[in-house]
Amino acid sequence: MSEVRDDRQYTQTHEWILDNGDGTYTMGISDHAQALLGDMVFVELPSEGDEASQEDEFCVVESVKAASGVYAPTDLEVIEANEALDDKPELVNSSCYDDGWLVKFKAQAIDGLISAEDYADTLD
Numbered sequence: 001m002s003e004v005r006d007d008r009q010y011t012q013t014h015e016w017i018l019d020n021g022d023g024t025y026t027m028g029i030s031d032h033a034q035a036l037l038g039d040m041v042f043v044e045l046p047s048e049g050d051e052a053s054q055e056d057e058f059c060v061v062e063s064v065k066a067a068s069g070v071y072a073p074t075d076l077e078v079i080e081a082n083e084a085l086d087d088k089p090e091l092v093n094s095s096c097y098d099d100g101w102l103v104k105f106k107a108q109a110i111d112g113l114i115s116a117e118d119y120a121d122t123l124d
Contacts, residue, residue: 002032004120005097009113012122013071016097017113024079025110028101029061029070029092032123037063040089045081045102052076059102061092073113076105 008016014033018026034040042062052058057069058078081103085091091100114122 002030002035002120002123003097004031004116004123006116008097008116009110010116010119011071011073011113015070015073017073017110018101020104024104024106025076026101026104027070027073028096030119031096033068034093034096034100037061037068038065039063040092043082043085043089043092043102045083045085046078048078048080050078052078061089061102070102074107074110076107078103078105080104 005016008018010016010030014030016028016030020026040061040063044060046052046058050058052072054072054074056072058072059070061068061070082101084099094100
């Protein structure tokens with residue numbers, strides 16, 4: 001069974017969002033998503049200062065099975081991309097909630113996220 005962390009909220013497209021409490025958020029893909037994709041071989045991240053509109057594809061994770069878009073949960077501005085993934089994309093597999101995060105961003109608000117409990121229910 002996939003790990004779902006209670007301190008985060010989730011999207012229908014299997015991204016997790018962690019509210020850092022200062023108007024910034026950290027984002028990655030869920031354990032369920034990384035397991036479905038398989039071994040990561042490449043992660044294409046946006047640059048600091050890049051902006052995305054809600055539902056835009058703004059990152060790509062590529063595994064041995066497929067390439068998959070990562071979607072903006074709201075209008076946002078990227079403040080940091082996880083550069084460790086340039087050399088070690090497999091961190092998304094081994095530590096999707098910790099070392100394998102994708103981006104940090106700032107946003108006004110995020111609507112439509114799913115609680116950890118409700119997200120876990122969708123995986124059953």
